[in-house]
Amino acid sequence: MIAAAVIITLLYALSMLFLLYGFFQVQGFSGKNSAPKTHFSIVIPYRDEAENLQELFDSLLKLKYPAEMFEILAVDDASEDKSAELWQDFRKEHPQLNIRLLQNIRKTGSPKKDALSLAISASEYDYILTTDADCVVPQAWLESFSSKIEETGAKVIAAPVALKPEVSKMSFLRGFQEMDILSLQAATIGSFGVDLPFMCNGANFCYSKKAFLEVGGFEGNRNFAGGDDIFLLEKFRQRGLHPVFLKSQEAIVKTSATWSWSGLFSQRVRWAAKAAAYKSHFSKSLGLLVFLMNILLVIVTIGTIAAAFPVWLLSFMFLIKFNVDFFLIYNSAKFFDREPAVKSYFLSSMIYPFFSSWVVINSVFSGFRWKGRAFKK
Template identity: 45%
Template sequence: MTLLFCIITALYVMLIATFAIGFDKIKVFTTVKTPEKTRFSIIIAFRNEAEHLPNLLNSLTELHYPKDLFEIIFVDDDSDDGSAELIYNYLKNQPELQFVILQNERLSHSPKKDAITKAVGEANNAWIVTTDADCTVPNTWLRSLDSYIQTNACSVIAAPVSYSDQSSFLKRFQALDFLSLIGATIGGFGIKKPFMCNGANFIYKKDIFLKLKGFTGNESIASGDDIFLLEKALLDNPEQVHYLKSKTAIVSTHPQPNLKQLLEQRKRWAAKTSRYSSVFGKGVGLIVLTMNLALVLAIPFVITNVISTVIWTIIVFLKTSIDAILLYKTCRFYNSSFSIPFYLFSSMLYPVFTVIVAFSSVITNYQWKGRVFRQ
């Protein structure tokens, strides 16, 4: 048993160390001052987001980018809280802003994929940019994307997302967890093994979406509008898939307000892992889950002397240390503080949280936006 735990720990440490090395291989991009020329279609699917939409709309109206070079396509997924009216009333006073509000057409098991597919069909511009209704975008967002596109040969771009609110323990815990995902995402791109991205800041050419037949083949999976498209793009032309590591392109989103909604969100994220086509992505998920499961199971083994306290201490030290390295690098990129006491306390809770999410995502359905989705 001790040997097994040591092997699991060694695999995990090597994996995270590789991500930490890969993280540094993706250099921070600095916007180059060139005339703007890229035309964007920003797609935002929404369902009952009246609470968050004002912040998003305000950030969109403040974009430092020529208004004739982008349009905003909203897709209403059966909202009943006045979200569509809120958008129209807010933007009707912005005559220079090009926008349209579409009604979603449910054709699959995934409302969001249906919404994006409909919007892409209506898009007038060459580049698609997706974000979420509970996000805010920096005024430099499109300028950064344009600069990167003009200076790099690419057709698909993953870009960074952050949590805007860390006012409670639960929200800080989520932010730390999210930063670990971002670190692994950037690290994966750095070692040329991309396996994650975030639909809140995802950019691709319209003709690539059409060439890849959009979400055809994974319509039965409710989530994954970002990752499954990323996987298709990587199979088609991996050299054209990039990560934009830019501080001026970071989109902010909100953490979940309570533990129940956090669990439902993470179950939704976890549910698609088994459907990855990437062997590497599946392997990463398996190693991470096994490591956290091992830490949970190690406690009774230590109590019953199956594993010595010294070995268990070394395992915990190695995992905590390697995680801290990757997290510190990610925090430094985000200009976010890295609290060692908070990290150490959270690291004791994280294995239990991860195991609960993983197993509940397999044996239970999850709720999202007032709907129940089956695995």
């Protein structure tokens, strides 16, 4: 047991350093002040997002891009609040924007994939750009993607996602989430840097409609409630389309934090539930290694308290993980200009192995609830 724990800790450290190397391999990009050339279909599925829509609307109005070069397709997924009414009012108040309002048609076990498929089939332009209704988009969003497309000719582009800034004093729950999303973004960027991309975020994801149709859209993954982004990324890679990452501060989409531990737990279970269906050997191996590292740290912590393991083993495992994770998260925080958030790292690092392990276990053996709906395993 002790030897296995040491080996897994060292393998984990090497894996994180590999991703850190990849993080630095992805060059920063700025597409501001370049001439707009690409037309975009912005797709926004939504369900019960009335409290978040005004922020989204305000950010869409600030886009520095010719209105005739993009359309917005908002897909209502059976909202029970005033979301649909707010979208209708927004369209009436801003006729200069090409806004199309669609009603989702449920066909599969994944409402979001149904909504995305519907919007993509109705879209006018070749480049699809997806985001979520609880997000705000930056002014140079479309400009940055257009420049990246012109420079690289890429058909698939992932881009960064961060939490919206905290208005009041930052709570520990929000700080914990920020450490988590910074680590996920670091791993995402790092995987692109070593040419083994295995993660992206549908809140900021761009791809060619032709490419989407070429890979068969979401066929083969429709029984999973989530994964519209990662499953699609895998299919693009398998077809040899070479996804790229837009590492630009001008392209960062900001999303809402979850305001309860139960909500955060349910969200993470939803994210983890689809992992077993991934086809990437790298992502599966890395996911298993991360789980083993976390669960062993939990076991060794409890065992050390019970005097079943030597103190040096716990110290060794914790210090190795603490330091390699810190380097990854700190460099991610620098890119997102969120270094002050790292003050949450110490306490988060002690809680995270317990939280993460419980999320994975639940994702294997139980379903979850999301947006008022129950999804079975």
